[in-house]
Amino acid sequence: MFEMASLHDGQQSLPSFDELPLVAGMPTGCTWGFWDRDGEPDELGTFNLITPKVVCEAIKEVREGVSVSLKCVALGPFPKGKIANPSQSFDDTVSFNTQAGSQWDGLRHVVHEGSQKLYNGVPKEQIAGGHTSTKLGIDRKFAVDTVMNLPAPVTIGLIYTDRGTGWHQRGGIVARGVLVDYVAYAQRHGISYRPTERHEITLDAIEQAAVEQGVEFHQGDILILRSGLIQWQADSANRSEAAVWARKPDKACIGVRASQDTVAWLWNHHFAAVAGDNIAWEAVPYPLDHPSLHQCLVPLFGMPIGELWNLEELALTCARLGRYSFLLTSMPLCIPGGVASPPNAIAIF
Secondary structure, three states: OOOOOOOOOOOOOOOOHHHOOOOOOOOOOOOOOOOOEOOEOOOOHHHHHOOHHHHHHHHOOOOOOOEEEOOOOOOOOOOEOOOOOOOOOOOEOOOOOOOOOOEEEOOOOOOEOOOOEOHHHOEHHHOOOOOOOOOOOOEOOEEEEEEOOOOOOEEEEEEEOOOOOOOOOOOOEEEEEEEEEHHHHHHHOOOOOOOOOOOEEOHHHHHHHHHHHOOOOOOOOEEEEEOOHHHHHHOHHHHHHHHHHHOOOOOOEOEEOOOHHHHHHHHHOOOOEEEEOOOOOEOEOOOOOOOOHHHHHHHHHOOOEEEOOOOHHHHHHHHHHOOOEEEEEEOOOOOEOOOEEOOOEEEEO
């Protein structure tokens, strides 16, 4: 019988991918029920690997007092809202799709095609069609109170109403981040590619790059992979081509190879999440001979995927300091039932 980590446990042994308990009617690698506790269905997935011990170890990465933002603004300037006295103050009205820029794909984002369910067996009907459930949301439901002794009643969120485990309820995301710089690896090894074409990053390349960088992976790490897409988009020489590419509905893009070996490798290293600077973390279009990594990671593992993060300054800082691990913090938007969110991520050295 395997001991399983929880939010309150230290690091404990976990089964390998091949040793994961089978879930009836689901493919190998389905972790539904694995993190459930005291009859309560889990809603955190692999974020359960970020235990207090993992956080305490991650904090030891802070030695230089240097911080780097990982946010990429891809939406253009936010419009200004109308206010009563514009000569004395200003305000913003913000409306955007959370999939349009730097983002976390949360556990509401992907439905498993075979079962038509989300992580931990949640029926998609609980999410679709304006359903009021906040199940699997990046944040959870608040108790509300209405203040009546005002010119107009105001409803205010006060406290969480359930025992759900939204990302805000657990205090945001604080973990050890590790950067694998595939751009630098490819340059060292004479590998030529275009980020806007379907170029697969193999496990061998990831492992070799990590060795060359002196990186060791730890349980509960967030694996961050630099592919070079943001660097390519930022190059003024690519401005026109980038604009055309961005409008394509069927974009091709560099990313990690989707395979059973990749899925098993990610579980066996017990990463809490993965993130990158490309549009899907994995290579797109998706392969025809294997389910996409999105299908395997989000609904089956409960593993969030970060996309379109700006890793340029991070890569420069890692190279300058000679180390590729750091404290990573991320505080997503506080939106009950949220599907995705800007990461608001910071790497601290």
